[in-house]
């Protein structure tokens with residue numbers, strides 16, 4: 508690979524989604540080399556106007572009369588994500604609550620759907636909230652957790668998971684893209700293996716949605732959740748999405764019996780009787796303002812096309828890997844993600860014994876990655892608004908910092924969020 512800056516510029520000139528950069532606030536103006544789109548995506552330029560419209564027209568003037576449009580927002584945005592991002596059908600995706608709460612709802616519903624099975628499987632290296640929810644549900648139900656080990660850089664080995672599947676397993680919770688390394692699971696193969704064992708798999712798509720195609724219908728996925736503030740650019744605290752395959756919906760009943768899942772909601776009936784569709788997984792009043800922001804972000808991803816974004820994400824990752832090998836390896840930095848781009852999501856992770864100090868030095872120089880334990884720097888160049896030259900410049904900055912040793916003057920103790 509040609510590692511000159513001119514070669515990076517040539518990749519930008521040929522980039523079919525380059526124009527989307529101008530539709531994000533700050534991109535190209537704030538001077539930041541923002542490589543944390545896998546933590547919090549940039550704000551779309553259209554978001555403030557969308558929020559203002561909901562606030563000034565629908566809330567200020569429409570008041571309670573606006574509920575006629577608000578009441579369908581969670582499924583309207585869900586349908587948009589289903590079609591434009593997730594490869595699912597209408598009526599299969601709902602937006603609301605946090606990823607953690609959605610995970611809880613679907614995990615309990617799935618465990619209930621597999622009576623007589625007393626084991627929940629999760630990955631020992633999965634994102635904390637996933638492991639905590641699995642542990643909490645297991646404790647409350649008297650079930651056992653089977654944590655399968657995974658290589659911190661390479662992700663979960665399919666054969667290790669397969670060995671953990673038996674007739675006791677009710678539900679398996681896994682991330683499609685590992686939060687630390689970016690390792691990409693084989694969603695179709697794992698889903699098939701878990702289903703063949705008579706269990707259900709619940710996918711966390713937080714680091715996958717908007718970054719790689721997840722093709723839920725084509726891959727035969729039953730259940731999934733994911734957040735919308737990373738590659739979907741829905742904003743801080745944006746509500747999560749949940750997906751339940753249509754044929755499964757009526758077999759499942761989630762544990763939080765709220766009035767927004769109720770049949771004939773405004774009849775205020777005496778007993779809980781959930782609607783047959785995806786709304787049965789709703790709980791309470793939807794976050795109307797936040798949904799307006801998610802809608803803007805989801806539309807941008809759908810317009811750009813997940814396949815094109817994934818292709819660019821892979822190419823950006825390849826540039827990170829090539830530059831890391833050439834420039835950073837001599838400074839003791841190692842790749843901490845799968846080397847094969849087909850086995851990675853859209854972020855690449857580097858290991859360095861000085862990872863935390865390096866992260867602080869980079870942030871102070873306008874390069875924003877994030878730090879992950881134990882000694883990792885995660886680089887998430889979101890394909891919608893990150894240029895190849897941004898990656899090149901950021902990597903050059905990392906090289907400069909390491910060569911100068913300036914990072915060694917930063918505290919070794921972790922003290923701030925990045």
Ligand SMILES: Cc1ncc(COP(=O)(O)O)c(C=O)c1O
Nearest residue numbers: 605606607634636686711713734
């Ligand atoms: C894999 C994964 N799951 C879940 C979450 C967060 O869940 P919540 O929306 O409940 O904060 C994150 C946040 O970074 C994540 O990376």
